[in-house]
Amino acid sequence: RKEVEQDPGPFNVPEGATVAFNCTYSNSASQSFFWYRQDCRKEPKLLMSVYSSGNEDGRFTAQLNRASQYISLLIRDSKLSDSATYLCAVNTGNQFYFGTGTSLTVIP
Amino acid sequence: EAGVAQSPRYKIIEKRQSVAFWCNPISGHATLYWYQQILGQGPKLLIQFQNNGVVDDSQLPKDRFSAERLKGVDSTLKIQPAKLEDSAVYLCASSLDPHTEAFFGQGTRLTVV
Numbered sequence: 664r665k666e667v668e669q670d671p672g673p674f675n676v677p678e679g680a681t682v683a684f685n686c687t688y689s690n691s692a693s694q695s696f697f698w699y700r701q702d703c704r705k706e707p708k709l710l711m712s713v714y715s716s717g718n719e720d721g722r723f724t725a726q727l728n729r730a731s732q733y734i735s736l737l738i739r740d741s742k743l744s745d746s747a748t749y750l751c752a753v754n755t756g757n758q759f760y761f762g763t764g765t766s767l768t769v770i771p
Numbered sequence: 772e773a774g775v776a777q778s779p780r781y782k783i784i785e786k787r788q789s790v791a792f793w794c795n796p797i798s799g800h801a802t803l804y805w806y807q808q809i810l811g812q813g814p815k816l817l818i819q820f821q822n823n824g825v826v827d828d829s830q831l832p833k834d835r836f837s838a839e840r841l842k843g844v845d846s847t848l849k850i851q852p853a854k855l856e857d858s859a860v861y862l863c864a865s866s867l868d869p870h871t872e873a874f875f876g877q878g879t880r881l882t883v884v
Binding site: 756759 | 812877
């Protein structure tokens with residue numbers, strides 16, 4: 664079983680739409696959670712950390728559900744510039760695992 | 772603040788040749804990671820260092836891959852001999868400690884022909 668699993672998509676949404684991604688993790692002892700954004704042929708860049716109480720950064724909201732062992736990312740009012748692959752990352756003790764990424768394309 | 776530096780950016784080699792990649796982490800970052808990312812997949816952890824010690828190398832193909840971080844700063848990753856399936860982007864990342872967010876370098880795109 665993979666440590667971290669994501670729906671690879673692709674998600675194709677119109678501008679202005681709201682889109683949500685989920686990511687499940689297998690180890691209940693996981694401690695830290697993150698969302699990264701990766702543009703084509705670029706390195707992953709940190710989008711936001713995910714806190715137990717949930718957190719919001721502008722149009723982006725991240726949530727953690729420890730009971731069901733998943734994290735989510737909600738993007739409101741999608742922009743063309745949000746088109747990218749979104750990777751979740753889970754830190755379990757000393758190991759940092761990434762999901763396979765979810766591809767998002769925002770359509771004009 | 773300078774980010775994670777990697778070199779070279781691109782490398783093309785023939786199978787059975789050897790290749791080495793270099794990484795300089797963000798200053799003060801004790802944790803350093805090497806990831807392999809094959810097209811269409813997420814980054815796969817190859818090896819993790821804490822200062823100059825190896826924390827996790829369970830997914831490193833040790834018959835052909837090796838890595839070191841002798842002085843707890845720069846790191847090198849070597850492949851010898853390379854196989855066609857090693858074609859990927861090799862990403863180096865660093866973090867203050869194993870529990871905080873990791874920052875990536877631009878990666879080295881390796882093509883084995």
